[in-house]
Structures are given as C-alpha cells and as structure tokens.
Amino acid sequence: MSIKAIIVDDERHSRETLEKLLDSFCKDISVIKSVDNIKDAIQAINLVKPDVIFLDIELQEGTGFDILTEIDSINFEVIFISAFEHYALKAIKYSSLDYLLKPIDSDELIIAVEKLKRKDNIVYKKQLEALLHNLQHHTKLSKICLATSGGIEFVAIDNIIYCKADGSYTTFYLKNKSTIIVSKHLKVYENLLVDHQFMRIHNRFLINLREVEGYMKSDGGYILMSNQDHLSISNNKKDTFLSVMNQLSF
Known part of the structure; x- marks a missing residue:
C-alpha cells in the first residue's frame, strides 16, 4: 500500500535529495507534491490529503509550524526536518516526536518511515497537539x-x-x-x-x-x-x- 507524501522545504536541492532517498530506500512512500512555501503547502495538503508530510522547520517566510497551525484538522503525520539543533527541536523532544537532521542520513530516514508505519494515530495526534501547545509558549514549555x-x-x-x-x-x-x-x-x-x-x-x-x-x-x-x-x-x-x-x- 502506497503512503502519500508531501515534501515541504524551501531548498530545491534538499527537496530533490529527499525524493531520491525515498525512491531508493522507502518504496512504500509516494511523493505526490513537493513545495517550497507555506501557501503552496497548505493548498497541497488540502488537495492531496497526504498520509505524511516531510516538513522543514525553517522556511524563508516562517516555519513549518505555521503550516500546522493553519490546518483545521491534522489527519496526517509529520516527519520534521531541520539543519539546526535548537529550541524548536527541543520542543519536539518534549512531545516525543521524531525529526531528521540535515543532511539526511538514509538509515535515519528508513527508521523514521518504519516508525511512521507503526504509529498509533490517536496517540500521535495527542503528541502533535502537545507540541503545538508547547510552541505557543515560547518562553516556557509547559x-x-x-x-x-x-x-x-x-x-x-x-x-x-x-x-x-x-x-x-x-x-x-x-x-x-x-x-x-x-x-x-x-x-x-x-x-x-x-x-x-x-x-x-x-x-x-x-x-x-x-x-x-x-x-x-x-x-x-x-x-x-x-x-x-x-x-x-x-x-x-x-x-x-x-x-x-x-x-x-x-
């Protein structure tokens, strides 16, 4: 069964590299759309109804979290991607959500996708809600x-x-x-x-x-x-x- 995916990253090279890695090592993942900005990401999510989003945290016009807060109902899972080990990733750790650091290692990608297949959707939604709640309180994760x-x-x-x-x-x-x-x-x-x-x-x-x-x-x-x-x-x-x-x- 194919898992529908969207890639959101403002760096063309990063998007292309991730697509190649998924094609080579994660055959269950089918990349339906690859976008570089918040507006196109929201449109793609509403149109494609993906199973998972590979979401870069740092975007030129904001963050990947801005996309999540604009979505009425998050019926997909997220694999976060970042080149930086800083506050946002600490917030993710608080919520026990996985993320990939750039440059993406193929073994780490495989592990993340395997975890994706095993995740309990209800538990995952609670984790994502906790993450977004924490990110709304930048001075103190609660x-x-x-x-x-x-x-x-x-x-x-x-x-x-x-x-x-x-x-x-x-x-x-x-x-x-x-x-x-x-x-x-x-x-x-x-x-x-x-x-x-x-x-x-x-x-x-x-x-x-x-x-x-x-x-x-x-x-x-x-x-x-x-x-x-x-x-x-x-x-x-x-x-x-x-x-x-x-x-x-x-």
Missing part, C-alpha cells in the same frame, strides 16, 4: 510527553516534584502523589528540564527547585521536598545547590 508501558501520558512540568533514576528507568514523582515510570535514562530528562529550574543533585535525583522545602545538614545532608521525601545530595553538588537556591526567584 508539558512533557512520557511514554509508559501502558501508553502515553502528558504531564505538566510544574506538577513534577522530582525524578529518580533506577538503572535505565526513570520514575517521576508528581504533586498528585502518583508516580510514572518510563524506560529512559534520567540524563534524557536532565537535558530537557535544565532550563525549567530543575537540577541534578545526585546521580539518582533530578529535582524541581520550586518544590524544595529545605536543606538539612543532618545525616550527611539531604533535601526535603514538598511531598516530604528526603533526597540525598552529593557532596560536590551542595555548594552549587545552595548558590542556585539563593539566586532563584519563584
């Missing part, structure tokens, strides 16, 4: 997408008290007293949340600094969180933690 054994959960960052590492798993401790376990290393979430007043205080703990109730010197030193949990802090993190807490304004 939700993070967590893939669990039972499905996908979207958690408000402000509701996270702390995260705890357990080997290759991470447990999220939330304000409603629930926990969520995901099969990703704590380092992944440290990178995502560092700009949101989260700090790694120990090889096992990443904490929301806004949920700290106190620092206790007894028992070698520990941090009291808002849920009354006592978390160990590494000796080499104590001075940095205290300095950061003194500088923060909540």
